[in-house]
Structures are given as structure tokens and as C-alpha cells.
Amino acid sequence: MPAEPVKFTLSEDRIPTHWINLLPDLPGDPLPPLNPGTMQPAGPDDLTPIFPMSLIGQEVSAEPEVEIPEPVRDALKLWRPTPLHRARRLERDLDTPARIYYKYEGVSPAGSHKPNSAVAQAYANKEAGIERLVTETGAGQWGSALALACSLFGLDCLVYMVGASYDQKPYRRAMMETWGATVIRSPSDTTDSGRGQAAHTTGSLGIAISEAVEVAAGDPATNYALGSVLNHVCLHQTVIGQEASSQMELAGEEPDVVVGCVGGGSNFAGMSFPFLRRVLRGEAKTHFVAAEPAACPTLTRGTYRYDFGDTVGLTPLMPMYTLGHDFVPPPVHAGGLRYHGDSPIVCGLVKHGLVEARAYKQNETFAAAVRFARSEAILPAPEPAHAIRAVMDEAEAAREAGEERVILFNLCGHGHFDMSAYDAYLAGKLEDPEFSEADMQAALERLPETPAIA
């Protein structure tokens, strides 16, 4: 071995055989999603119109581990295991005693962690006899991932792309179309949900979800696929943290801090859940940091209660931090983080004090991304730039405290389709929108009446 290894790689037989389900280890009883009509816990019947039974089973599973079907592992082999890097050049640049590691999910063909769940969902739907999947996409990462997965498993694919991203990222659209998907700008006139939101020209994830769910609910051969938030999506992403855990062992390290960005929560969950389980079982003491945009500060500024997952109100009510289901965030470039809510599991962890949430403004995240690119070479997507900003804070704190600190973060995607944002940043043209008290007040007034969370 060279004196200073910078990459820790695993051969493909080290792709995990099981997903890690954190539900059984969580403190307290799980809060069920509610049927908005009856306000009673939502059952499988509420979900079968848009999801296959196998995914519904994963959504509510009490098993601590769920076996990964062989055809899914076979698809994961196309890019997994992903590398773990030691950021030696960044450490030197930051002049920090901290040791910084990152898992790089940008090596997937779609450029992010999203295909980990897309192939699992495409497989489950194909097995259930479904012919087409419909979904929404913010930054384009999830839509690309599902387009790719559908192409691998022989399914048709329809993607509602949030207007702001559709306009900023024409090449993401072309990518999805190259894999055979159909892409529609949201809000669109192809659904009632879209027509009702035509005034929101930049769109939002919430609106796009409404459009996709409406299409899926109206066609038995079509199902819906969500790229984040839900338990089964978080489950599928735990291949990230499991591989990272093996790779940290190779490096002879145990992380003191695990950092990820949070939009809907799936990349954060994927990296952190395997490490969180150790903490929940008393086997480790690790600090967890969730980084989100100040323009859409769900975990740091939202209210913890039941709310809809989509803008129109077609989904079950979920227990989460929310900025209000009809909140339309400013069109910041981290499109994947523009969501009014977050994964109920991740929200619960924040609520219980197991995860610390921090919000960052757009320009400071791009400054961190450019500094990272000039030392570590990789161009990060705007979403993980939030995680990088938090990592730099941690590294600086370690320097000031004069202490070694092992930091692990998830570099969940590359920024190849976000170069216009870098262009704007370098030209000094990026804005720093923030969530206002007036925004919150307005959202609170429009929230549905739902049972209180004990």
C-alpha cells in the first residue's frame, strides 16, 4: 500500500446483501401516516393504487434487515460499490487536524445516489406486472435515476420536472429522454393538479408530486415512484452507509461526525442509518449533522406536525417538520432540497435530538463547493455543497479546539448538470433567498387540521 491512501474501494461482491431498516430501533412507537379523510392510520389499501405490495411491505416492515433481491444487486453492480475518499488535499487546504472522508455517489450513471432506490422500485413494480412508472423530479437527479432504472427493467417512464429545474437544466431532460423517458414541465396542463397551480410558474416538488400521483391513481398499469421521504426509499439507500462502514474499517477509522444534506432525506438516511443504529443500540457515540438550505429550512424552521406530502393534498398525512404543503420555495439551484417536508424518520431523529440540523445560504454553499473542487477535483452538485459547507465548519471547529476529529460525509452527486449555477456564482449573480417569518405564518394558516403529535 502507498503511504497515504486516498481511496478505499470494495469489489462488487461486497455490495450489501440486505438493506438496513431503522424502524424497529427507533425510540417510541412509530407514528403512522394518516388517511386524510378518516384521520385514521393509513393502511395498505390507501397505498395499493399507486405502489406495489412489496414496497408497501418494506414501508412498514418491522424487520431490522430486508434482503436485497438478486436482480436489484445485479443492477447495482453497474456502478457499486462506490469509492470512499480521504480528502487529504482538502484537509491540507483547510489546515485542520480533522480527518475528512467522503463517500462519492456521483459515479452512478445518473450522477447521484438516486439510482440505488430507483432500481429497487423499478424491479418491484416490474415484478408486480406494472407497465409504467410516473414520478416527479426536482434537480433532475431522481427523474434521471428512474429513467435509467426503467430502461434497465423494461418499463415506460413519465417524469414531471419542476419548472425551475426544467428551465435551468435542459441537459437533464435530454439525459432522461436518452434513457427513453418522457419529460413534462410542471406545473403542466396534463393533470387537474397542474392546471390548478398554473400560477406557480417555477413549480415545486410538492406540485410535481401531485401531478404524478394523480396520473398513477388514474391508471391501473401505471404506478408512482417517489425518490425520497418514504421509509422504503430511505431503506434502499442504506447500501451507502453499509459500504462506507466497511470502507471506514479499511481505513481503520470510526467517524465522530456524519454529515449529509437533507431535501427529502434519502441520501442522509442512506449514509447515516447504519451508523445511527449503532448509536441507538449503545454501540457508538456519533454526532449527526443534517444540512439544508436557508431558502427551504424544513428541519430548522418548520413546525413538527402531520401534513401532506404533496401540494394539492393527495397523499396520506405524514408526521414531519413542514413549512406547509403549499409552500413554494425560491428557485435556488439545489433543486433537490426544495421540499416543504422531510422523511418522517429523519424528522423524528431531529425531534429526539439524535440529529442536529443546520441551514446554509446559497452563496456560502457554492463557495464551499468551489473550494472543494479546487482541492479534491470533483465538482459537487449544489445539494451536497450544503454538506460540504457543514463539513468545513466542523473542520474549522476541530482546528480551533485543537482536536482530531473524524468527519464522514456523503458526496451524493456531481454537478455536471449544474454548471450554469456555478457560472452564476462565479459571476457574483447568485441570490441568497431566506425563509421569512411571514412565509411561516402564511403556511401555518393554511395547514390542514390534523391530530396533534404526542
Next chain:
Amino acid sequence: MPAEPVKFTLSEDRIPTHWINLLPDLPGDPLPPLNPGTMQPAGPDDLTPIFPMSLIGQEVSAEPEVEIPEPVRDALKLWRPTPLHRARRLERDLDTPARIYYKYEGVSPAGSHKPNSAVAQAYANKEAGIERLVTETGAGQWGSALALACSLFGLDCLVYMVGASYDQKPYRRAMMETWGATVIRSPSDTTDSGRGQAAHTTGSLGIAISEAVEVAAGDPATNYALGSVLNHVCLHQTVIGQEASSQMELAGEEPDVVVGCVGGGSNFAGMSFPFLRRVLRGEAKTHFVAAEPAACPTLTRGTYRYDFGDTVGLTPLMPMYTLGHDFVPPPVHAGGLRYHGDSPIVCGLVKHGLVEARAYKQNETFAAAVRFARSEAILPAPEPAHAIRAVMDEAEAAREAGEERVILFNLCGHGHFDMSAYDAYLAGKLEDPEFSEADMQAALERLPETPAIA
């Protein structure tokens, strides 16, 4: 191990320690470059104004192996070793008995094989006390690679970008700028060479080279860096073939056919030279296929003679197949293949019948790329799409002959910055320009008078 491995990975201690120099193994005496003033062999003095001595030494080295400096290996670790894939899904899609393997160089932060030489050149110039590197770029791959390498070794970087690519690929420009480089559209008014070619609005690699060489020659603190063609560039790329050779051993295979696309020749050289040396030494029988665009068919339609490497005529004369140094190819999307000449070594191999050259039209290469993307998931750059087209021909020939055939090719880069080309292809808007006899006749008439090649 799983029953059907699809990826063969190496840990970073398996990055080669030496580059492979094919020069001493080539048949016949090497043909020297010529000083265009004296028509005598060019010596170091002809090159020192723009290259450091260590690279000039590599250019003419008679050693079969050249040690890779440790800081270069250290930079290569950021993304190397790259994976070798078995294209099982493509094989099934093509219904071929052939076994297809590809080395994927797109995992580098710049998205292609180009950084392999960029880091070697940046290091050599830094060691020589140079402060700035200047270069040209066609598709943007080389310019990105050099911008990245300069950022890693603390050098300033100036890139002349071929006009056609500058217009098609604004995000490639943003990428270079994110790594700190300055990018100028070529032809430009910043050089005499550029001002003299202002009529060629789409530009060409030849013109951009003239601009870059002019700048380097006029400033002692600035050197020039070329991304292909020259012997030392081909040398640096041999890490590809050496790793591929180790990985094919892991797979228990020996290639019957090795395929690469050729623009200036560096990715083809990098993959094939280690295998070619075995053939030259009588240790293997391998067939080699060089795929080039019908719009710029240097190896298949050019004339074999001495010609300039650039449009204006600032470089030494090199022995190669050429379409004429002032030929401006149509603006096909495979910008990296728009070069009037090719590596003298690669040209010599074609001349000696050791490498077979084939030319493909633009649409048939994109058809191959889309088919590849829908089976193997990765979106290829337009340049290696030519190699994929050739591989599909080989696979079909294997099926028709009913024989197993082991095909290895270099997938030298991803197409993330070429999605507008995919967009145009899917919309049926791509043209199929071809090189005409009139083009060749006109070029021949303008070629310099040079000594004949025996």
C-alpha cells in the same frame, strides 16, 4: 464472488508505476519531426521554448519503460484505477457470442482519460519553474483536464477553446473556470494566429493550437501543453492499457480485438500500446481497430507525409496521415476527433498494417451510443461513440461467424456535456457531413513541400 461479475476493480496500489514507451519496439527507424526552416530533424532547441526538458526527454526516450513520478501517481489516485466492465447487458441486447469489455475513463473528475496526461504535464512544468500553461481544447475534455491539473499543482491555466465547441458546450467552459482557468473562444483577437483565421468562425483544433503555441513561445513563464498527438502524451495514457491488462487477467480473458476512437490518438494509444507491445514482441495476436469520424477521416482518407501539427505552421513537421494542416472539419459533435492529423506513432502503426482504421458517420455513432446507454446505463461521449459503433460491428461479425470473440474497448469519456448533441440526435436533426474528394484535393495543393517518407 457473484456468478456473473460485471466490474473488475483494482485498489489504488495497483496504479502502474511506469509508463510504457512503444518507440523502441516499433518496426523500422523512428521518423524524426523536422524543423520546417531547415528540414533537418528537430532537436531539443526547437522545443524548449514551449516544453520543459523532462517532457522533451520523454518525447524521444528510447527506454521501454519510464517511471511515473510519485506526485503524479498521487494525483492519479484521485480517480484511478478506473473500472473495467463486462458489457453483459449489451451482449444480450446484441445477441452476440462475443464477450465485450470496456475500460471506463469517464470516472475522472474531468470526465475523460485526458487528466492522465494533464497531471503528468502540469507536474513536469511545475518542477521546471513554469507559472502558467496554455493550451487548446476541442470538445472541452482536454481543457477541463488541464484546468483540473493546474489547480492541483498550483499553476495558472489559459485555454483556447475551438469556437464550435465553445458555442455548443457553455458548461464545459464553466467547468474550466470553476477549476480556476481562463477560457478564450478560438479563433480570437488575442493572437496573430487567431486574427489571421477570423474567417473560420467555427474554428478548429489546428487554429487553436496555433494560438496557444504563439502565446507560449512569447512568454518565458508560460509553457504549452498538448492533449494528444505527441509521443509523451501517448506515453502518459498507457496507464489505461496496463490497468486493463491486469483487469482482463482478473476476468481470465485475453482480448482478440482492441478498439478505440482516434482524434489525435491519445486514448487509443493509452489503451492499445501495452497490448501492441505484446504483438510486436510476438507474444500475442491481437487485432486493433481505430475508429474515426467520416467528417474528419484522417487515417482512412488522409495522405501519409510530413505536415504541420497546427494550422498556421508554428510546430515542427511531423510524419503522419493528414488531411492538410489548414483543413477545418465540419462542426460535428465529436469535437475531440476534429483534427487534421494524428499521433505519428499511431499513423505509423496504421501504415505498417498493425492497426485497422475505420470511419463512421455521425448519426450511426449516436445510434450506437443510445443503444449502449439503454443497456449499459453509461452515457458515452460522442468520441467513444465511434468506438462503440465499431464494437457493435465486431460483435455482429462474431454472431454471423458463430464464434466467440473477446472485444475490449476504451470508453474514454462520458457525454454529460454533450447532451445537446443527444437532444439533436433524438430529434432527428443531426447531419452526416463527409469529407469530399474536393476537400482532399484542395488540402493537397496547400501542403508544404517536405521530404518524402521512404
